[in-house]
Amino acid sequence: MKQTGITASGLKYAEICPGFSNDSDGDTVAADEGKLLHKACETGDLTGLTDEQKEQVEKCLGFIAPMVAGADRDLREQEMRVPIINRRGIVDRLIIKNRTAYAIDWKFGRNPVDDAEINNQGQAYALALLKGMPDIERVVVLFVSPRCNDISKGEFTQADVPRLETRIMTILARRAAVFEEAREDLLNPTDEICRYCGNRGTCPALYSKALVVAQNYADTQLDIPPKFHPSTWTTPEEHSIGRRLALVLEKWVESVKSHNLQFVMDAGQTIPGFEMKTKSGKREIRDTLAAYAALKDDLTVEEFLAACGPVSMTKLEEAVAARAKRGEKSKRKEALYERLTDMGILETGRDVYYLARVRG
Ligand code: SF4
Structure with a gap:
């Protein structure tokens, strides 16, 4: 199993299972969208966002607008060093007011995150600020999750530092036991995290x-x-x-x-952690000529055919073969294939290989 470095946001997973590693081949769609929306929150430039995305960013910016007023400092994408794991962490917005640091993190997922009081990432940021900014007396961590209509708040002072440090040290110690002492008994498979784990x-x-x-x-x-x-x-x-x-x-x-x-x-039951969703069924026009007749005043024939998409070679061969005399079907299909190939309009996809079970 491979071991990857731990980030503040990865502490949660490493606490659930000390063998967890980031999956570099995982789906990045959500992460890419998150970066885009974070950038918009940082710059205030909403160009290129969908209406729904703009709404989320506006909710975030609307939330902090009253906090910024009268702030001693208002910092965006503030970099800091998280102690013990010794990794860089970035607070999306850091507002300092009267010796209190408000560490604000935007969360654009559709599922709520752990409450800021107990959230590993929030605690790691609080620790970094309490240790790195001695003039700060209090850190208020705020997770703003516009898509969940949720704002979660956790407060920390210097008195919390020992317990925050102990929690991170315990995570690292259990991790060392897995990777350095091969303690497989500490691994904890759960569907919550194994599907994102690079070691699965x-x-x-x-x-x-x-x-x-x-x-x-x-x-x-x-x-x-x-x-x-x-x-x-x-x-x-x-x-x-x-x-x-x-x-x-x-x-x-x-x-x-x-x-x-x-x-x-059938049984009308619900399954915890899942909900019933529907996808619209495939819409398909069965009569192409009738469709063209209905659209010929709106589209040229070329536009209509382009919208119809690629033609199935197998179906064309079947149509040609159906009109051929007995014994000539294969010849007609071959001639069709050659003609379309010569015209350069027949594209053949790559062969697909698979292993079939041998019976007996
Ligand atoms: S696959 Fe699951 S149990 Fe195994 S190391 Fe990853 S998170 Fe832990």
Whole structure:
């Protein structure tokens, strides 16, 4: 398992499971949006944001406007050093007033964050400010979450410093036990964090959970690969055992999804942590000629055909073959293929490779 450095925002995950590591291959859509909105909060420039995003930024700026009035200092994107983990932390807005530091952090997610009183990141920032700015008597951490309509507040003074330090030191000590002493018993697989963990492909604790599922779900006795991570398999037999195990787990995942949906839809139950959502069904026009007739005053034929999208080669071949005489179907299909290829309008996608189960 790989060990990545701990940031103030990563302390929460490392506290839940000391083996947690950042996933560098993870989805960055939410993080990218967060950066964009933070920048807008910093500069006040909302250019390029959607109406919904502008609304969130305006809520944030509206919240701090009265606090800024009469402030001794008003700092944006204030960098500081978080003690013990010795990492850089950035407070989105730091307002100093009468020996109180207001550390404001924008949270643009759609799920509420932990309360500022107990939030690891907030406590790390409070510690950094209390240790780094001796003239400060009190730190007020404020998490402003406009999409959750929530503002969470935590207050800290010098008297809190020892307990804040102890909490971070405990996290680091447990982490050292996992990575330096191989204490796998400290790993704590939970769905809340394992899906974001860069070690989920190699984690023995997660592997053990998956094995229990697979063993109970398989119709026949399953062989188990001696080592968990597929990159460590060297023989054809290990790859074959791993693929069989993956088939069972894939089936189990599909079964969970379908039974859970039934449980909610048919039995009218709710499942904690999940809610029912719907996606609109696919809209499709079945009669192309009728659609063109309806639109010919609004669109040129070229515009209409461009909106129709790519033509299926398989369907064209079937249409041509249907008009061909017996025994000439293949020849007509080949001629069609050659003609379209010569015209340079037929694009062939890359072949897709997959492993199919051999029966018997
Ligand atoms: S996969 Fe889960 S249990 Fe394993 S190290 Fe990561 S967070 Fe911990």
